Amino acid sequence: MKYRVPDYYKDFSCIGSKCKNNCCIGWEIDIDDKTLKDYYQVEGEFGKRLCDNIIHEDSAYFKMDKKGRCAFLNKNNLCDIFTKLGENHLCQICTDHPRFYNEFADIKEIGIGLSCEVAADLILNQKEPVSFLETGNNLGNLEEMFIFYVRNKIFEILQNRKLDMSQRINLMLEFTQKMQNYVNQGKHSLDLIEINIQDNTQKHWKKASSAESWKQWKTILLNLEILDDTWKKLLMNTDSQKNIQINDIFYEQLLVYFIYRHFMHAINDKNMIDKVKFAVISCHIIARIIQENDLNNMGLIKEDIPRLYSKEVEYSDENQEIIFDEILFESF
Ligand code: SF4
Numbered sequence: 001m002k003y004r005v006p007d008y009y010k011d012f013s014c015i016g017s018k019c020k021n022n023c024c025i026g027w028e029i030d031i032d033d034k035t036l037k038d039y040y041q042v043e044g045e046f047g048k049r050l051c052d053n054i055i056h057e058d059s060a061y062f063k064m065d066k067k068g069r070c071a072f073l074n075k076n077n078l079c080d081i082f083t084k085l086g087e088n089h090l091c092q093i094c095t096d097h098p099r100f101y102n103e104f105a106d107i108k109e110i111g112i113g114l115s116c117e118v119a120a121d122l123i124l125n126q127k128e129p130v131s132f133l134e135t136g137n138n139l140g141n142l143e144e145m146f147i148f149y150v151r152n153k154i155f156e157i158l159q160n161r162k163l164d165m166s167q168r169i170n171l172m173l174e175f176t177q178k179m180q181n182y183v184n185q186g187k188h189s190l191d192l193i194e195i196n197i198q199d200n201t202q203k204h205w206k207k208a209s210s211a212e213s214w215k216q217w218k219t220i221l222l223n224l225e226i227l228d229d230t231w232k233k234l235l236m237n238t239d240s241q242k243n244i245q246i247n248d249i250f251y252e253q254l255l256v257y258f259i260y261r262h263f264m265h266a267i268n269d270k271n272m273i274d275k276v277k278f279a280v281i282s283c284h285i286i287a288r289i290i291q292e293n294d295l296n297n298m299g300l301i302k303e304d305i306p307r308l309y310s311k312e313v314e315y316s317d318e319n320q321e322i323i324f325d326e327i328l329f330e331s332f
Helices: 007-011 033-041 044-052 080-085 092-096 117-124 142-158 165-184 203-208 211-222 229-237 249-269 273-292 304-314 317-327
Strands: 002-006 054-056 060-062 099-104 107-112 132-135
Touching: 002 007, 007 107, 007 117, 007 132, 033 044, 044 054, 044 080, 092 099, 099 249, 107 117, 107 249, 117 249, 117 304, 142 165, 142 249, 165 203, 165 249, 165 273, 203 273, 211 229, 211 273, 211 317, 229 273, 229 304, 249 273, 273 304, 273 317, 304 317
Parallel strands: 002 107
Antiparallel strands: 002 132, 054 060, 099 107
16 A cells, blocks of 8 residues: 655644634534444443434434534533543544545545644645655556646646746646546556646636636535535625736645645546646635635634635535536536
């Protein structure tokens, strides 16, 4: 098995009770079967509390109070399961979060998700281009290697600081479309992976970030299941015709994150271009909301917007599926 992590991964550590956006508030926390069995073995008063605070529907999950707090999050914002039973009695989601794991071709890629405030701060405020650290060796079959090396070239394009961000986005879309055409034709020779494209325009980004595009995505986002009222307020407030500025390392890191997290799913569906479009659309939505709202007045900082977006879109399978279905009809 080969393992891959972004270079900032080692610097992540949860701040627990000091966290302003604790992940035990506002989420339905599912309990995996193994942990559920373990909870039903717990005796005494705490065992009874566990049984009383687990809801069984399609899956089992913890009850929440009226403010959306997990039933086991105490007034000091610490987890009672952790303090009473120990860390190894946490359910899988609580153990993992905000880490994510993508496995393909005997390769495991690990990262941290933007929905956590510490992770968002760490990811988006890296000043140097992110690199990825690997252990073990496994390259997969030719098709898997092709998709992997296409992604490496995409990172190269996104991290080319000689170009404006909008030019990098344009180039990334042109390059990925060309590579997608090869995959559609069943061609996977690594020699085909050459950037070799002269395109210094901003045409794709201009279309992707237009007022028209915003109107369309605003409607889609408002029709999703919304987890956080602040997100809804931000969406409602965002409506002007401004040209969005993305020449900031923050947006490079944001795009690299989305590509790292989602692109390799193309191994399963052979659809690389939609993963790239997802990254571009996400970048537009986040940039527009940041630039058209008085965040300070709302008690928010810039990093809160990708954090909220990730919570609403990346951490809801249903919402993410709707977004990817919509992207099938997106042309820019
Ligand atoms: S959101 Fe991140 S920092 Fe906050 S409690 Fe969860 S894992 Fe820890």
